[in-house]
Amino acid sequence: MRVLAVDPGLTRCGVGVVDGVPGRKLSLVEVGVIRTPSGDPTPKRLVAVEDEMRQWFARHRPEAVAIERVFADTNVSTVMGTAQVTGIVMIIAERLGLPVTLHTPTEVKAAVSGNGRADKAQVTTMVTRLLGLETPPKPADAADALALAICHVWRGGTQSRLEEARLEVLARTGSRGSGIPRRVPPGAAPPVQRLRAATTQPARTRPGTDRPQQPHPGAQPR
Amino acid sequence: MRVLAVDPGLTRCGVGVVDGVPGRKLSLVEVGVIRTPSGDPTPKRLVAVEDEMRQWFARHRPEAVAIERVFADTNVSTVMGTAQVTGIVMIIAERLGLPVTLHTPTEVKAAVSGNGRADKAQVTTMVTRLLGLETPPKPADAADALALAICHVWRGGTQSRLEEARLEVLARTGSRGSGIPRRVPPGAAPPVQRLRAATTQPARTRPGTDRPQQPHPGAQPR
Numbered sequence: 380m381r382v383l384a385v386d387p388g389l390t391r392c393g394v395g396v397v398d399g400v401p402g403r404k405l406s407l408v409e410v411g412v413i414r415t416p417s418g419d420p421t422p423k424r425l426v427a428v429e430d431e432m433r434q435w436f437a438r439h440r441p442e443a444v445a446i447e448r449v450f451a452d453t454n455v456s457t458v459m460g461t462a463q464v465t466g467i468v469m470i471i472a473e474r475l476g477l478p479v480t481l482h483t484p485t486e487v488k489a490a491v492s493g494n495g496r497a498d499k500a501q502v503t504t505m506v507t508r509l510l511g512l513e514t515p516p517k518p519a520d521a522a523d524a525l526a527l528a529i530c531h532v533w534r535g536g537t538q539s540r541l542e543e544a545r546l547e548v549l550a551r552t553g554s555r556g557s558g559i560p561r562r563v564p565p566g567a568a569p570p571v572q573r574l575r576a577a578t579t580q581p582a583r584t585r586p587g588t589d590r591p592q593q594p595h596p597g598a599q600p601r
Numbered sequence: 602m603r604v605l606a607v608d609p610g611l612t613r614c615g616v617g618v619v620d621g622v623p624g625r626k627l628s629l630v631e632v633g634v635i636r637t638p639s640g641d642p643t644p645k646r647l648v649a650v651e652d653e654m655r656q657w658f659a660r661h662r663p664e665a666v667a668i669e670r671v672f673a674d675t676n677v678s679t680v681m682g683t684a685q686v687t688g689i690v691m692i693i694a695e696r697l698g699l700p701v702t703l704h705t706p707t708e709v710k711a712a713v714s715g716n717g718r719a720d721k722a723q724v725t726t727m728v729t730r731l732l733g734l735e736t737p738p739k740p741a742d743a744a745d746a747l748a749l750a751i752c753h754v755w756r757g758g759t760q761s762r763l764e765e766a767r768l769e770v771l772a773r774t775g776s777r778g779s780g781i782p783r784r785v786p787p788g789a790a791p792p793v794q795r796l797r798a799a800t801t802q803p804a805r806t807r808p809g810t811d812r813p814q815q816p817h818p819g820a821q822p823r
Contacts, residue, residue: 420701421691421701422691422692422694422695422701423695425688425691425692425695426692426695426696429692449681458680458681458684459671459680459684459687462680462681462684462685462688463684463685463687463688463691464688465681465685466647466684466685466686466688466689467688467692469643469644469647469685470644470647470648470651470689472644473644473645473647473648474648479642479643479644
């Protein structure tokens with residue numbers, strides 16, 4: 380699955396494209412930052428972001444889009460720009476028929492580091508390792524977009540696959556239960572359980588941590 | 602001057618188109634509300650708003666665009682949608698080379714009623730009178746967009762004309778003063794002063810009020 384992830388902003392907008400499936404090695408496709416001069420009128424800046432964003436979509440043809448979910452507890456004018464860039468990305472994705480998922484910063488940090496309150500340095504370190512890079516991704520402020528892409532490969536992918544599997548089970552058994560056991564012992568599990576085991580693998584096998592997998596504090600189903 | 606004015610929102614977005622110049626009678630071209638179902642995913646709703654908004658622009662070919670300026674002190678999710686619709690309108694206008702001006706609700710109310718704290722009923726009454734309508738405009742919640750358009754004809758037009766005049770004076774005299782007197786006695790005034798007098802006329806001659814023109818409490822230069 381190729382994910383295009385956006386850390387939205389009008390002055391700096393991080394964009395990261397990652398290839399990966401849950402349980403396999405992830406690979407970096409491209410990372411960058413779209414910038415617009417804060418002195419320019421907003422309409423001009425929005426058009427510039429839209430033009431450049433369309434080029435990202437055309438260049439990489441992603442299969443899914445992830446956007447960082449923003450809250451209005453920060454600076455008012457910043458939130459406006461962030462919301463507008465989020466809208467631009469949503470419209471491009473929708474017109475291409477691509478699914479859009481929002482993830483909160485806490486979800487992203489929890490997904491890549493196991494800690495929803497990880498700091499920027501920790502997130503960058505994990506992103507560097509998870510993508511098998513020799514040096515931290517540049518520009519530095521684009522690491523968040525890559526973390527978001529990784530989060531989406533694991534969480535977003537996991538969730539939609541689980542949902543598919545759940546519907547498959549429902550269709551087969553006619554049951555209305557959750558259909559998917561919470562914990563699966565390794566071994567000869569049925570397809571749905573193997574899927575669950577596979578999708579949790581990245582968190583277990585990721586380098587640089589020997590903690591067992593823990594529930595993500597900020598991870599709530601959307 | 603034909604103004605397309607937008608009271609932005611994702612669930613209901615008021616759109617009003619008005620023809621007019623400062624000091625002359627205003628006329629209603631079209632008023633309406635773009636609605637999207639709140640149950641739909643945001644990307645789908647944004648695309649629907651963009652599509653319909655583009656039709657408004659194509660149908661009426663406005664010369665200027667006014668958008669109500671929103672603040673983030675209201676509901677968070679509402680502000681996001683409002684900001685996103687504002688962004689959509691800005692991008693359409695910018696791509697058409699049209700000037701975009703934001704006016705605050707206080708500026709709009711002050712412009713049409715002389716009172717920045719006028720209630721909805723007062724604004725609707727004034728809009729109905731100013732546009733020479735026999736009945737209040739429908740749908741009712743689109744009256745705000747018309748008030749905004751009227752405000753823009755008077756304020757926006759005034760401001761840009763005054764700015765042009767100011768630059769003209771500067772170019773002619775080389776002075777760096779404001780160039781424009783605050784109050785102009787009626788009579789044989791030079792062009793800049795006649796312009797000022799003309800642009801304040803609507804507030805003096807509008808029907809339904811016998812108050813002398815007052816400074817607008819919420820009216821600040823942008």
